Amino acid sequence: MKKQGSDSNPASVMPALPEPIKDLKIKYTKIFINNEWYDSVSGKKFPVFNPANEEKICEVEEGDKADVDKAVKAARKAFELGSPWRTMDASERGRLLNKLADLVERDRLILATMETINGGKLFSTAYLMDLGASVKTLRYCAGWADKIHGRTVPMDGNFFTFTRHEPIGVCGQIIPWNFPLVMFIWKIAPALCCGNTVVVKPAEQTPLTALYMGSLIKEAGFPPGVVNIVPGFGPTAGAAISHHMDIDKVAFTGSTEVGKLIKEAAGRSNLKRVTLELGGKSPNIIFADADLDAAVEFAHIGLFYHQGQCCIAGSRIFVEEPIYDEFVRRSIERAKKYTLGNPLLPGVQQGPQIDKDQFEKILELIESGKKEGAKLECGGGPWGDKGYFIQPTVFSNVTDDMRIAKEEIFGPVQQIMKFKTIDEVIKRANNTMYGLAAAVFTKDIDKALTFAAALQAGTVWVNCYSAVSAQCPFGGFKMSGNGREM
Amino acid sequence: PIPLPLLSLQIFINNEWHESTSGKKFPTYNPSTLEKICEIEEGDKPDVDNAVEAAKAAFQRGSPWRQMDAPSRGRLLHKLADLLERDRVILATLETMDTGKPFLHAYFIDLEGCIKTLRYYAGWADKIQGRTIPVDENFVCFTRHEPMGVCGAITPWNFPLLMLVWKMAPALCCGNTLVIKPAEQTPLTSLYIGSLIKEVGFPPGVVNIVPGYGPTAGAAISTHDNIDKIAFTGSTKVGKLIKEAASKSNLKRVTLELGGKNPCIVCADADLDLAVECAHQGVFFNQGQCCTAASRVFVEEQIYPEFVKRSVEFAKKRLVGDPFDARTEQGPQIDQKQFDKILELIESGKKEGAKLECGGLAIEDRGLFIKPTVFSEVTDNMRIAKEEIFGPVQPIMKFKSIEEVIRRANSTEYGLTAAVFTKNLDRALTLASALQSGTVWINCYNALYAQAPFGGFKMSGNGRELGEYALAEYTEVKTVTIKLSQKSP
Numbered sequence: 001m002k003k004q005g006s007d008s009n010p011a012s013v014m015p016a017l018p019e020p021i022k023d024l025k026i027k028y029t030k031i032f033i034n035n036e037w038y039d040s041v042s043g044k045k046f047p048v049f050n051p052a053n054e055e056k057i058c059e060v061e062e063g064d065k066a067d068v069d070k071a072v073k074a075a076r077k078a079f080e081l082g083s084p085w086r087t088m089d090a091s092e093r094g095r096l097l098n099k100l101a102d103l104v105e106r107d108r109l110i111l112a113t114m115e116t117i118n119g120g121k122l123f124s125t126a127y128l129m130d131l132g133a134s135v136k137t138l139r140y141c142a143g144w145a146d147k148i149h150g151r152t153v154p155m156d157g158n159f160f161t162f163t164r165h166e167p168i169g170v171c172g173q174i175i176p177w178n179f180p181l182v183m184f185i186w187k188i189a190p191a192l193c194c195g196n197t198v199v200v201k202p203a204e205q206t207p208l209t210a211l212y213m214g215s216l217i218k219e220a221g222f223p224p225g226v227v228n229i230v231p232g233f234g235p236t237a238g239a240a241i242s243h244h245m246d247i248d249k250v251a252f253t254g255s256t257e258v259g260k261l262i263k264e265a266a267g268r269s270n271l272k273r274v275t276l277e278l279g280g281k282s283p284n285i286i287f288a289d290a291d292l293d294a295a296v297e298f299a300h301i302g303l304f305y306h307q308g309q310c311c312i313a314g315s316r317i318f319v320e321e322p323i324y325d326e327f328v329r330r331s332i333e334r335a336k337k338y339t340l341g342n343p344l345l346p347g348v349q350q351g352p353q354i355d356k357d358q359f360e361k362i363l364e365l366i367e368s369g370k371k372e373g374a375k376l377e378c379g380g381g382p383w384g385d386k387g388y389f390i391q392p393t394v395f396s397n398v399t400d401d402m403r404i405a406k407e408e409i410f411g412p413v414q415q416i417m418k419f420k421t422i423d424e425v426i427k428r429a430n431n432t433m434y435g436l437a438a439a440v441f442t443k444d445i446d447k448a449l450t451f452a453a454a455l456q457a458g459t460v461w462v463n464c465y466s467a468v469s470a471q472c473p474f475g476g477f478k479m480s481g482n483g484r485e486m
Numbered sequence: 487p488i489p490l491p492l493l494s495l496q497i498f499i500n501n502e503w504h505e506s507t508s509g510k511k512f513p514t515y516n517p518s519t520l521e522k523i524c525e526i527e528e529g530d531k532p533d534v535d536n537a538v539e540a541a542k543a544a545f546q547r548g549s550p551w552r553q554m555d556a557p558s559r560g561r562l563l564h565k566l567a568d569l570l571e572r573d574r575v576i577l578a579t580l581e582t583m584d585t586g587k588p589f590l591h592a593y594f595i596d597l598e599g600c601i602k603t604l605r606y607y608a609g610w611a612d613k614i615q616g617r618t619i620p621v622d623e624n625f626v627c628f629t630r631h632e633p634m635g636v637c638g639a640i641t642p643w644n645f646p647l648l649m650l651v652w653k654m655a656p657a658l659c660c661g662n663t664l665v666i667k668p669a670e671q672t673p674l675t676s677l678y679i680g681s682l683i684k685e686v687g688f689p690p691g692v693v694n695i696v697p698g699y700g701p702t703a704g705a706a707i708s709t710h711d712n713i714d715k716i717a718f719t720g721s722t723k724v725g726k727l728i729k730e731a732a733s734k735s736n737l738k739r740v741t742l743e744l745g746g747k748n749p750c751i752v753c754a755d756a757d758l759d760l761a762v763e764c765a766h767q768g769v770f771f772n773q774g775q776c777c778t779a780a781s782r783v784f785v786e787e788q789i790y791p792e793f794v795k796r797s798v799e800f801a802k803k804r805l806v807g808d809p810f811d812a813r814t815e816q817g818p819q820i821d822q823k824q825f826d827k828i829l830e831l832i833e834s835g836k837k838e839g840a841k842l843e844c845g846g847l848a849i850e851d852r853g854l855f856i857k858p859t860v861f862s863e864v865t866d867n868m869r870i871a872k873e874e875i876f877g878p879v880q881p882i883m884k885f886k887s888i889e890e891v892i893r894r895a896n897s898t899e900y901g902l903t904a905a906v907f908t909k910n911l912d913r914a915l916t917l918a919s920a921l922q923s924g925t926v927w928i929n930c931y932n933a934l935y936a937q938a939p940f941g942g943f944k945m946s947g948n949g950r951e952l953g954e955y956a957l958a959e960y961t962e963v964k965t966v967t968i969k970l971s972q973k974s975p
Binding site: 081136151153154155156157159161163164248256259260261262263264266267268270271273276278426433448452453454457458459460461462463464467469471472473474475477478479481482484 | 622714730919945
């Protein structure tokens with residue numbers, strides 16, 4: 001989460017940034033079930049890479065259906081009536097989550113270094129933002145554990161009626177590679193807070209921090225079987241989860257394309273409950289009366305954060321005609337001064353894309369932008385001879401029918417378009433199957449609240465971008481998702 | 487009988503009546519007399535498309551419906567309830583003709599539920615509240631609970647009007663627009679509501695009704711790219727297809743109210759008369775055609791023979807006949823397909839060794855009427871103990887201990903309702919916690935009211951209807967975060 005404080009705001013103090021650990025040893029590479037570590041049933045392993053240099057970090061046990069079945073059995077047993085987890089006081093569940101937060105704080109440096117090496121994330125971002133959000137989310141959900149209230153209901157007739165909000169049961173959770181640790185926490189924290197048990201499949205590109213969390217979960221004292229972690233691939237381990245007849249709910253963060261498959265599988269198998277956090281093509285609308293410096297900066301970070309690999313990336317920037325040229329000029333300046341390189345090193349501002357597939361897809365979309373007539377203002381191609389690096393790229397004079405204006409790029413490519421009137425930009429902003437986030441920059445109260453009402457997006461930011469926090473619900477309208485997290 | 491020319495038997499879009507695009511019609515029958523009542527315009531994909539277009543236009547920013555104050559939405563729902571009260575006899579008569587349910591049930595139970603549910607949600611309309619949320623740093627954060635948009639509703643034939651109102655009321659209360667497909671066996675009361683919707687003054691396009699079949703009109707709804715949410719009540723088998731279709735198309739939000747194989751647990755310390763009567767009505771009500779049917783009665787060993795004896799007495803006394811006769815308690819099954827399925831399951835009970843205590847066959851020369859049937863000595867592996875029968879068949883089984891009956895009651899993919907009969911507080915609340923069911927009734931059955939949420943655990947459904955909880959199924963949450971130059975306390 002980006003800190004948005006101002007100079008006069010005594011906001012929470014950021015910890016000083018230490019140096020990343022040199023020669024980090026990866027201790028946890030196996031499947032985590034019942035608080036123990038297992039080889040895969042098949043005996044297979046798969047490699048995990050550092051996207052900054054394309055080198056293999058280590059090998060991890062490859063979970064498949066048989067391993068998912070074992071994990072579900074363990075999770076089901078841990079959920080049985082009368083089990084330690086089911087008979088635990090709600091407040092004690094909260095205490096365990098707080099303890100886990102303490103352990104994450106203790107091992108903050110290890111986790112941040114690991115997340116950087118595995119995810120290509122800037123170390124400073126991983127340490128300050130990802131780890132900060134992880135700790136905060138755990139503590140936020142810890143506080144809710146003993147406040148899951150039902151209601152008494154005044155029913156007609158001589159009845160006494162009340163509702164109970166019971167845990168759903170065994171929850172399958174499929175985690176993406178862009179914020180591996182934060183997304184892991186966003187899923188397990190509310191699930192455990194409400195008394196569920198979980199079977200987690202981290203992304204195959206980035207399983208390391210999830211597996212390390214297994215060790216902390218055991219150390220914190222969660223009963224065996226409450227959290228189980230099965231690394232593996234989508235079409236095997238992931239599909240085993242979405243089709244499983246004994247999983248009561250599946251939560252997935254990833255692409256809209258895969259999200260549809262998951263919901264379909266849920267319908268075909270056992271009608272398991274489904275929540276999805278999917279893609280976006282979020283509009284960022286800048287009015288002439290906006291604070292231009294702030295708007296340029298937020299629009300920039302809103303797109304380029306983590307190499308553009310954010311579901312909320314502000315990838316369609318609509319600028320009101322009178323300030324369009326100046327906005328483009330300042331945006332180019334901001335994008336040009338980038339140092340790319342090894343994300344572990346201080347002074348590096350942009351790391352690599354996660355893998356070859358993404359790298360090629362982004363470059364292909366950049367080419368389409370050039371071909372379809374957008375004006376390439378800077379960047380526009382790969383960087384360096386090792387690792388999946390792409391130059392920060394800005395396109396202006398983008399029109400709504402271009403592929404770069406319609407498809408989710410998930411890379412460091414910023415689209416800037418022009419608009420004239422409020423009604424026009426509302427229509428254009430809403431003209432997408434996505435609906436995850438949106439922003440508007442203006443000083444006028446009437447405009448701000450009109451847009452807050454009119455934009456079809458799960459989150460609307462006014463005079464800011466990417467302000468995400470454990471207290472606020474987050475999720476998509478339309479095909480950006482089903483349901484809310486946080 | 488109502489003069490049929492007064493009925494609208496067409497497709498209702500934009501407050502107007504239309505013929506089907508294909509020109510086709512389909513018949514609707516009276517299951518009591520087996521006669522055709524009339525023919526209805528048969529909607530298919532093009533008609534659904536037209537309805538969705540109307541519903542979408544009615545939902546546009548700036549439309550009369552979107553601009554309407556919330557309390558005015560509530561007023562319209564109250565007026566609709568008034569008109570249902572005014573036309574109560576007409577609607578109850580139509581429902582009886584179309585479904586075969588006893589007229590007095592339609593009048594006193596179905597219509598009562600409809601009117602009360604409309605008034606309940608009328609009261610919620612201007613209380614759909616979001617929250618303000620204290621976030622870190624200098625932001626103002628609040629949520630809005632916005633209407634989802636165009637909602638598809640596919641309703642069943644067992645409580646046609648009531649199930650429609652269970653969807654329509656919260657949907658409209660929250661500001662959505664609707665495209666409804668009533669069951670092909672029972673379209674009449676849903677179409678009649680169309681005329682009342684227009685009379686009340688809902689803007690055109692807010693409610694649209696497309697009668698037709700599941701694989702055509704129903705599928706067009708579940709796969710539609712411009713429908714934002716679908717609500718379905720029906721079988722678990724079709725519920726799965728709907729959720730699949732929703733996923734394959736546009737990830738529309740889905741709520742499902744599906745089947746059940748509901749345990750009714752009678753402990754030795756229960757008020758025996760109360761338990762027998764509740765279990766009896768619980769399974770035989772509406773010809774056994776309820777998702778809440780008490781179709782697995784577990785009786786504690788000590789009182790088992792007496793319970794069976796009294797249940798058989800009740801079943802033998804149950805009056806089966808013309809639904810318009812005030813003495814009738816049980817009418818015909820809805821159609822030949824259901825009738826055949828029920829008789830087949832009865833045969834399986836006999837074959838698999840359950841003891842047939844009474845009934846067990848159709849009433850001779852009476853079309854779709856089946857004798858109230860009781861089986862005792864039923865064991866959990868028999869088909870009548872596992873499959874949803876949806877007919878007048880009561881399987882009674884024996885149990886010894888609470889731990890055992892909890893395990894057996896929960897051993898099913900279903901989880902809609904459960905009931906417990908006991909005077910012991912500890913036992914009642916232990917069972918209420920342990921049973922995997924969306925509703926647990928204690929010392930009663932079918933106590934269903936608009937205030938209390940209703941829905942299934944496991945494969946009995948997704949989501950909840952009724953109560954405040956239904957509002958969550960018809961709203962989409964939007965978080966608005968506004969940066970201030972300074973932190974406010």
